[in-house]
Amino acid sequence: MSANTMVCGIVLHPAGHTRSPAMHNAAFRACGIDATYHAFDVPPDRLGDAITGMRGLGLRQLAVSIPHKTTVMAHLDRVDERAAAIGAVNTVTLRENKLEGANTDWIGALRALEREIDPKGRHAVVLGAGGAARAVVYGLGQAGALVSILNRTESRARELANELGAKESGPLEALADLSPDIIVNTTSVGLGSDVSPAAPEWLPAHAVVMDAVYQPENTRLLRDATQRGARALPGKWMLVHQAAEQFRLWTDTDPPLDVMAQAFDAAGRDSPS
Ligand code: NAP
Numbered sequence: 001m002s003a004n005t006m007v008c009g010i011v012l013h014p015a016g017h018t019r020s021p022a023m024h025n026a027a028f029r030a031c032g033i034d035a036t037y038h039a040f041d042v043p044p045d046r047l048g049d050a051i052t053g054m055r056g057l058g059l060r061q062l063a064v065s066i067p068h069k070t071t072v073m074a075h076l077d078r079v080d081e082r083a084a085a086i087g088a089v090n091t092v093t094l095r096e097n098k099l100e101g102a103n104t105d106w107i108g109a110l111r112a113l114e115r116e117i118d119p120k121g122r123h124a125v126v127l128g129a130g131g132a133a134r135a136v137v138y139g140l141g142q143a144g145a146l147v148s149i150l151n152r153t154e155s156r157a158r159e160l161a162n163e164l165g166a167k168e169s170g171p172l173e174a175l176a177d178l179s180p181d182i183i184v185n186t187t188s189v190g191l192g193s194d195v196s197p198a199a200p201e202w203l204p205a206h207a208v209v210m211d212a213v214y215q216p217e218n219t220r221l222l223r224d225a226t227q228r229g230a231r232a233l234p235g236k237w238m239l240v241h242q243a244a245e246q247f248r249l250w251t252d253t254d255p256p257l258d259v260m261a262q263a264f265d266a267a268g269r270d271s272p273s
Contacts (some may be wrong), residue, residue, distance in 0.1 A: 007037035007057075008250065011050050012065035019267035020063060023243045026263035030256045044071065051075040056095050061250045062092045063243075069131060076101045085137045085164070088131060090244050093106035093220075102249065105135035108242025109184070109212075110143055116208045117182060119145035125178055126166075127197050129156035130210045131139035136184050137164045145182065150174050152187070175202040182210050185221050186212045196220040205229035214239055217268070240264055 009021045024037035040062075042050045047068050052075060054062060064072045069088040073079050076092065079101040083089045087102035113119055124140045126133050129151035137160060140147050142230035147166040150173075151157035159168035175183070175198055189197040190213045198221060203209060214235030222232040244255035 002034070006033070006035060007038070007059055008059075008061035008063075009038035009040050009059075009126075010048065010063040011040045011042040011067055013041055013043050014066060015039040018065065019239075019264050020065075020243060022263040022267035023240065023260040024247060026259050027244075027247050027256050029213060030259040031251070031253050033251055033253065035251075043070070044068070047071060048075050051092065054092065054099060055097065057092070060094045061246075063124060064090050064092060064245055066131075074228065075099070082138070086134050087135060090242070091249060093221060093249065103135065104242045104245035104249070105132070105238075106139035106142070108240075109136045109210075109238045109243050110139035111142075111241035111245070112233060113143075113182065113184070113208065113210055115237060118233065118234055119143040119182060122146070122181040123148070123167075124182035124184065125150060125175055125176070125180040126184050126186055127151070127172060127175070128188075128212075129153070129160045130186065130188075130193060132173070132186035134164070136186050136212065137166055140184075141165060142184070148174075148178060148180070162226060164269040172197055179204045179206075182208055183207055183209045183225075184212065185210070185219075188213065190219040190221055191215060194220050196224055200228060202229045203230050207231070208239070209222035210234060211235045212238055217270075236264060 018039050021037045039256040077098040083103035086103050087143045091102045093100050109173035122145050124145040125148045149157040149161045149166050149169045187197045203225050207230045209230050211219045211221050212235045217234045225232045240261045247255040
């Protein structure tokens with residue numbers, strides 16, 4: 001490192017097991033970019049100081065993760081149109097002394113799905129109505145998919161559908177009567193456990209099934225999908241693609257996707273929790 005090394009990082013709390021530094025540092029090395037990426041453990045009561053501190057330190061880039069993606073907006077000079085529509089910022093850039101917020105989660109979800117299917121004109125079901133759902137529903141809408149939102153708490157699904165212009169909403173069980181081309185789980189069901197938000201018989205063989213949950217990588221939902229003959233997409237790809245879009249935004253360089261995916265895997269082996 002030298003005085004010219006670009007310092008960036010991620011603010012989150014707790015910072016225990018993020019794989020973002022591994023992905024970004026591997027990408028910087030692979031592209032010969034003089035930069036380093038740190039995880040900053042910032043509790044909610046220090047978020048304002050951390051973000052405005054970017055200006056003082058001349059820190060040009062920060063990623064933002066849980067629990068700060070919404071509250072960070074109050075500390076920025078500008079939030080771009082897409083991040084404002086989603087209601088969350090995961091990327092802050094200091095440009096001409098202005099702090100600008102953007103969101104790459106939606107495009108990460110879309111690029112991940114596009115590995116298997118073009119969502120245009122397809123029927124997509126999003127399970128869940130929380131933060132991840134907002135980005136996924138927005139991305140699918142941008143790609144021209146018809147979206148149904150199903151959630152344990154139906155009223156949240158309805159509110160999100162109204163806000164982001166989805167086709168319909170309902171309870172999780174409604175998936176039994178739909179036969180969508182795309183299913184994306186954005187609930188936290190399956191995170192660190194072997195349970196699924198959907199019964200296996202609700203998963204049509206022609207569908208692409210993506211799980212936003214990435215720990216474990218091969219969730220119960222994805223295993224059920226594969227067994228039914230559907231195509232399964234691990235949540236890892238959503239995370240790797242959103243990091244890749246941050247890398248593009250910050251460096252104006254095509255991201256080395258394979259390098260980032262390998263670094264993600266290696267970081268998981270080092271710290272599997
Ligand atoms: P969140 O805002 O807290 O939303 C949680 C969602 O899960 C809500 O829809 C909630 O339904 C539902 N849920 C929770 N427990 C449930 C249960 N027992 N049965 C049915 N539904 C349940 O969380 P989030 O930020 O959206 O994150 C959700 C998941 O996505 C997490 O596992 C997170 O790690 C993952 N994620 C992945 C990526 C990626 O890049 N791969 C990015 C972001 C998030 P109610 O409304 O009924 O409470």
